[in-house]
Amino acid sequence: MYKDQTRVLVVEDEPAQLEVLAYNLEAEGFCVSRARDGEEAILVIAEDAPDIIVLDWMMPNISGIEVCRRIKSNSETRAIPVIMLSARSEEVDKVRGLETGADDYVVKPYSVIELMARVRTQLRRARPSSMGQKLEFGDIILDVETHKVTRGSNELKLGPTEFRLLTTFMERPGRVWSREHLLDRVWGRDLFVDTRTVDVHIGRLRKALAQHGGGDLVRTVRGVGYALG
Secondary structure: OOOOOOEEEEEEEEEOHHHHHHHHHHHOOEEEEEOOOOOHHHHHHHHHOEOOOOOEOOOHHHHHHHHHHHHHHHHOOOOEEEEEEEEEOOOOHHHHHHHHHOOOOEEEEOOOHHHHHHHHHHHHHHOOHHHOOOEEEEEEEOOOOEEEEEEEEEOOOOOOOHHHHHHHHOOOOOOEEEEHHHHHHOOOOOOOOOOHHHHHHHHHHHHHHOOOOOOOOOOEEEEOOEEEO
């Protein structure tokens, strides 16, 4: 079954803090994954990249700063927002965290309400469809709330799977999505679907986008996957 849930990875080595964060994020409707140190976080991200990461700085083995550096130096994961948590309140530490690539920096102890607001703020920037915003690319407008897509002055007829595919593409135009990543984002982790199914629905999406004589905006990257634009 497809799950339209935003996935948050919480990386925290203190069990009590980890559970408090996970509980509050799940109460907000997010799907939460947990990692108890930097090494486990890197493995989780490689296996199933989340939509946003809440990352503690001070951890054994691999620090949060090093995890953040690796995330932001990898083309596959650099667009994932990272909120750094730290007891270090000095300005120089905050600057170091942000220069490493963190998208936000929250000092401990923090307000849970404020942290949830910061998570939503970062998601609005990285995955606007999760916040119900309209997406635009060229002459295409996708309205998540009304489930309508227009190209120019024409409304396009898309099936639910093609709608989710287009939403994924329009959130990150130019990004090349592998078939496996599209399966995970569009069909969901809990449903087995053959990668050839992706090709079938990409074909349907292309046909829908060309309904009124529009050009083909979906680009095939041979041996890798698909991209918009």
